[in-house]
Amino acid sequence: xxxxxxxxxxxxxxxxxxxxxxxxxxxxxxxxxxxxxxxxxxxxxxxxxxxxxxxxxxxxxxxxxxxxxxxxxxxxxxxxxxxxxxxxxxxxxxxxxxxxxxxxxxxxxxxxxxxxxxxxxxxxxxxxxxxxxxxxxxxxxxxxxxxxxxxxxxxxxxxxxxxxxxxxxxxxxxxxxxxxxxxxxxxxxxxxxxxxxxxxxxxxxxxxxxxxxxxxxxxxxxxxxxxxxxxxxxxxxxxxxxxxxxxxxxxxxxxxxxxxxxxxxxxxxxxxxxxxxxxxxx
Numbered sequence: 156x157x158x159x160x161x162x163x164x165x166x167x168x169x170x171x172x173x174x175x176x177x178x179x180x181x182x183x184x185x186x187x188x189x190x191x192x193x194x195x196x197x198x199x200x201x202x203x204x205x206x207x208x209x210x211x212x213x214x215x216x217x218x219x220x221x222x223x224x225x226x227x228x229x230x231x232x233x234x235x236x237x238x239x240x241x242x243x244x245x246x247x248x249x250x251x252x253x254x255x256x257x258x259x260x261x262x263x264x265x266x267x268x269x270x271x272x273x274x275x276x277x278x279x280x281x282x283x284x285x286x287x288x289x290x291x292x293x294x295x296x297x298x299x300x301x302x303x304x305x306x307x308x309x310x311x312x313x314x315x316x317x318x319x320x321x322x323x324x325x326x327x328x329x330x331x332x333x334x335x336x337x338x339x340x341x342x343x344x345x346x347x348x349x350x351x352x353x354x355x356x357x358x359x360x361x362x363x364x365x366x367x368x369x370x371x372x373x374x375x376x377x378x379x380x381x382x383x384x385x386x387x388x389x390x391x392x393x394x395x396x397x398x399x400x401x402x403x404x405x406x407x408x409x410x411x412x413x414x415x416x417x418x419x420x421x422x423x424x425x426x427x428x429x430x431x432x433x434x435x436x437x
Contacts (some may be wrong), residue, residue, distance in 0.1 A: 159300045161327065161357075162191035163404040165382045165396050167365035168203045172216065175201045176224065180231060183401050187235040189405045192261070193300045195240035195329045197361045199306050202244065203370045204333040204363060204378070209284040217246035220268055225328070226256055233263030238298045240305060242331045244285075245270070254286045254307055256331060261299040271307040272316065279335075279376055282309075293319035301326040301410060308332045311360070312345055314353070315434075318434055321354035321423075326413055328354075332362040335376040343381060348389035355417045357392070357408055359384045364401060384408070387416035 164182050169175050179196055198204070201224060205213035220243060232239045238261050245255035245268070251420070254271035256271070270289030274282045284306055293316060295304045304320030310330050311317075311330045320328050334343060343362075351358040364380035383394025383405050391407035417423065 158407050158409055160190045160192050160407045161359055161384055162186035162194040162358055163382045164196045165361055165380050165402045167401055168367045170369060172201050183231060186403060186405055187237050188267035191405050193238035195361055196242055197363045198242050198333045199244055200242050203367050204294055206282045207279045207371045207374050209281045217244040217252050220245050220257055229259050229263040232259045236261045238300055240329050252286055256305045256307060265294045266293055269305040271310060273309045273313055276307045277329040283290045295320060295323040303327045306330045317350040317354050319346050321356060325356050327357045330360045332360060334362050336379050336437040348385045351385045351387055352389035355387045356413055357386060387413050
């Protein structure tokens, strides 16, 4: 295996979809110039985080896959030779909507998609109003840079997802986020490093940043950024990024660390699935 250079975006809502798309195109070009071979954007990257409220007007942000935004970034991926993890609000059918991430390979091929499994419905995260629970399973996508898996935001609180990706051969796990201050702050610090260490692969977590008060007024929350990348032992490779400012995080990782870590910690050898039945009982 070889080194892989990973990029994450941490951006503020501009106020409209087109300028958000243009901003991420520009950041992707910048990342590619800095040597990035794969880039992941934050959750629902081209819109506001509309889970703050329950309003059907935000259904209009949903697109088909393939669709205009996917196809636009397929062209960009091919032009730059970069793998893109593209979080999309997906419309499978009229009124059938998912929180989805598309994986585009460096030649522009749409490799596949992951739909968010765990859908929260708590104060200012009213996501059941917008999304059906995902039904894609836990796919691992073979790309130019290796095997990658995706979970989305709230999924990160459930260790079973991370383990499924590891068992399926993931080498990098991405978790695009819209996380705000409160209960999640401490979990943000410990969950992803723990997931990386427990499963022996790299984990990369981009988060939104800033307050979207122009969109939601007094209901708005201030996303805390703090995007980062950790290695298979749970150590920081890059970040945490700023809690206030936009950033492009670019870091090179040594993929041989996966094998070294798994030789040191034989978690896959020593796991006991025959003893775990109760944890998957309804």
